Amino acid sequence: xxxxxxxxxxxxxxxxxxxxxxxxxxxxxxxxxxxxxxxxxxxxxxxxxxxxxxxxxxxxxxxxxxxxxxxxxxxxxxxxxxxxxxxxxxxxxxxxxxxxxxxxxxxxxxxxxxxxxxxxxxxxxxxxxxxxxxxxxxxxxxxxxxxxxxxxxxxxxxxxxxxxxxxxxxxxxxxxxxxxxxxxxxxxxxxxxxxxxxxxxxxxxxxxxxxxxxxxxxxxxxxxxxxxxxxxxxxxxxxxxxxxxxxxxxxxxxxxxxxxxxxxxxxxxxxxxxxxxxxxxxxxxxxxxxxxxxxxxxxxxxxxxxxxxxxxxxxxxxxxxxxxxxxxxxxxxxxxxxxxxxxxxxxxxxxx
Amino acid sequence: xxxxxxxxxxxxxxxxxxxxxxxxxxxxxxxxxxxxxxxxxxxxxxxxxxxxxxxxxxxxxxxxxxxxxxxxxxxxxxxxxxxxxxxxxxxxxxxxxxxxxxxxxxxxxxxxxxxxxxxxxxxxxxxxxxxxxxxxxxxxxxxxxxxxxxxxxxxxxxxxxxxxxxxxxxxxxxxxxxxxxxxxxxxxxxxxxxxxxxxxxxxxxxxxxxxxxxxxxxxxxxxxxxxxxxxxxxxxxxxxxxxxxxxxxxxxxxxxxxxxxxxxxxxxxxxxxxxxxxxxxxxxxxxxxxxxxxxxx
Numbered sequence: 001x002x003x004x005x006x007x008x009x010x011x012x013x014x015x016x017x018x019x020x021x022x023x024x025x026x027x028x029x030x031x032x033x034x035x036x037x038x039x040x041x042x043x044x045x046x047x048x049x050x051x052x053x054x055x056x057x058x059x060x061x062x063x064x065x066x067x068x069x070x071x072x073x074x075x076x077x078x079x080x081x082x083x084x085x086x087x088x089x090x091x092x093x094x095x096x097x098x099x100x101x102x103x104x105x106x107x108x109x110x111x112x113x114x115x116x117x118x119x120x121x122x123x124x125x126x127x128x129x130x131x132x133x134x135x136x137x138x139x140x141x142x143x144x145x146x147x148x149x150x151x152x153x154x155x156x157x158x159x160x161x162x163x164x165x166x167x168x169x170x171x172x173x174x175x176x177x178x179x180x181x182x183x184x185x186x187x188x189x190x191x192x193x194x195x196x197x198x199x200x201x202x203x204x205x206x207x208x209x210x211x212x213x214x215x216x217x218x219x220x221x222x223x224x225x226x227x228x229x230x231x232x233x234x235x236x237x238x239x240x241x242x243x244x245x246x247x248x249x250x251x252x253x254x255x256x257x258x259x260x261x262x263x264x265x266x267x268x269x270x271x272x273x274x275x276x277x278x279x280x281x282x283x284x285x286x287x288x289x290x291x292x293x294x295x296x297x298x299x300x301x302x303x304x305x306x307x308x309x310x311x312x313x314x315x316x317x318x319x320x321x322x323x324x325x326x327x328x329x330x331x332x333x334x335x336x337x338x339x340x341x342x343x344x345x346x347x348x349x350x351x352x
Numbered sequence: 353x354x355x356x357x358x359x360x361x362x363x364x365x366x367x368x369x370x371x372x373x374x375x376x377x378x379x380x381x382x383x384x385x386x387x388x389x390x391x392x393x394x395x396x397x398x399x400x401x402x403x404x405x406x407x408x409x410x411x412x413x414x415x416x417x418x419x420x421x422x423x424x425x426x427x428x429x430x431x432x433x434x435x436x437x438x439x440x441x442x443x444x445x446x447x448x449x450x451x452x453x454x455x456x457x458x459x460x461x462x463x464x465x466x467x468x469x470x471x472x473x474x475x476x477x478x479x480x481x482x483x484x485x486x487x488x489x490x491x492x493x494x495x496x497x498x499x500x501x502x503x504x505x506x507x508x509x510x511x512x513x514x515x516x517x518x519x520x521x522x523x524x525x526x527x528x529x530x531x532x533x534x535x536x537x538x539x540x541x542x543x544x545x546x547x548x549x550x551x552x553x554x555x556x557x558x559x560x561x562x563x564x565x566x567x568x569x570x571x572x573x574x575x576x577x578x579x580x581x582x583x584x585x586x587x588x589x590x591x592x593x594x595x596x597x598x599x600x601x602x603x604x605x606x607x608x609x610x611x612x613x614x615x616x617x618x619x620x621x622x623x624x625x626x627x628x629x630x631x632x633x634x635x636x637x638x639x640x641x642x643x644x645x646x647x648x649x
């Protein structure tokens with residue numbers, strides 16, 4: 001993994017901006033944290049959807065699982081979980097700052113590890129499905145998880161689950177800053193991991209699976225192994241993102257917040273496609289554009305957001321399936337290190 | 353968990369009969385899905401929302417004092433044109449593309465419809481009361497609402513009509529030819545574009561019938577669409593494309609399964625169990641196929 005001089009400057013610039021952002025835009029700390037989480041989700045979705053060609057609607061499963069696990073561990077380490085959810089939580093039991101941070105740390109570890117294990121366990125069965133069967137199956141997984149968790153009493157069932165409120169540690173801004181830096185840290189971690197993966201043979205294998213799985217198998221690649229590992233990597237970061245989001249939102253509901261296939265589950269697909277799937281920067285750009293659009297224009301629609309969302313999905317999918325990166329690549333192929341043969345291009349245009 | 357169902361055999365009979373009557377309705381929706389899947393190679397996630405929209409048409413007739421059973425006639429006519437409009441606006445651009453594109457595009461349509469219905473009709477659970485009374489069986493141990501029997505009867509009637517139409521009419525033959533080989537059909541003078549539009553329209557009309565029947569027998573709600581999509585998808589993959597008896601049988605099987613899940617696990621897990629069953633069926637299918645060394649493609 002070599003970093004050229006230009007890229008190094010770019011990375012340092014982004015990192016500085018990321019660290020300085022909450023101080024430059026103090027009013028948008030929560031939005032920036034959500035943006036980080038969205039980028040993590042889009043980037044990890046891209047590992048399956050973009051690089052591997054397995055369009056999953058089910059990454060929301062890991063996200064929701066992480067959310068519930070993180071909050072449950074955070075509460076369950078110090079207080080009885082059942083009583084917490086029954087009493088609406090925060091009124092009867094109060095976390096001290098030390099307890100809160102300890103719980104959060106352990107919770108995030110559990111929230112990352114358990115979904116990874118779950119992905120590994122179900123991976124063999126689920127990833128054997130292909131094409132639309134995989135897409136519908138994962139859609140079913142996500143919805144089933146939401147419906148089932150909505151019936152489990154100990155995590156709040158239909159009423160929802162209040163996550164521990166942020167403890168009083170001096171200034172009022174500390175909550176926003178804490179969650180921002182936590183999510184930014186996870187974002188940086190994800191980026192480094194994904195960039196690392198994409199510069200190895202692993203990515204080439206994933207691309208081979210996308211382009212022709214049977215042929216890849218015939219070439220002696222154990223495709224199943226790589227597919228499962230790819231899914232586990234996604235699950236790891238989705239779980240982390242979910243854990244953070246749970247703390248950030250402060251309230252977990254089974255179908256509206258955690259296993260929100262209608263919203264977050266589609267967002268991650270949409271962001272990756274908008275940015276350009278199968279690229280490193282595509283999902284990041286897509287998530288940023290999408291989030292800015294969503295936050296900027298959502299208020300103008302006044303209750304018509306979801307109508308706008310439906311239209312947006314249809315328009316992006318039909319008219320813009322290559323995404324922003326794909327469009328840039330079409331326009332400036334030289335920048336992407338592609339050599340364009342003008343003759344060949346003309347011939348292809350004529351053929352069309 | 354509630355094991356009443358094993359202690360009182362009459363509850364099992366009730367669940368079976370309810371399930372079969374419900375399953376016939378599912379089979380009607382699934383038949384529409386099989387039709388468009390076979391002809392256009394499209395999986396329509398908005399199928400369930402078309403059903404709910406059809407239900408609201410019947411419900412509105414009920415609100416204006418017309419007997420909701422007439423919705424069985426009116427709703428498919430309106431839904432046919434809704435289907436053609438959807439085809440012209442969206443579906444014809446995704447027919448030849450990657451299947452995932454069609455799934456995502458119809459997912460978008462599904463969200464759009466859900467929200468529009470939510471605005472137009474409100475987020476209340478509604479039902480159109482048909483005043484059909486009930487039928488008592490087995491010393492009034494088993495109670496069947498007549499509306500359910502009526503809806504099953506109408507579903508079968510529509511299915512039979514459609515099968516005859518597909519066999520005999522010119523358009524039906526064109527649809528079947530396109531399903532077999534779109535390119536060859538085009539060469540032989542079939543206007544495939546028209547056939548696709550008609551197929552999608554017929555599918556939407558079937559959804560309209562089913563929706564009208566659901567609004568009479570059960571309840572409708574703007575967000576209840578997705579489970580119907582998943583049910584019909586499940587029925588189609590269990591039965592296979594173009595296998596009408598199979599669709600009817602697996603529809604009834606699913607209906608019975610749901611009723612028992614409702615009794616044993618409790619109503620809150622009903623939808624969850626449907627989705628879980630979908631995952632289990634797909635996984636079972638994957639292992640069965642991989643043993644045969646076949647591919648799903």
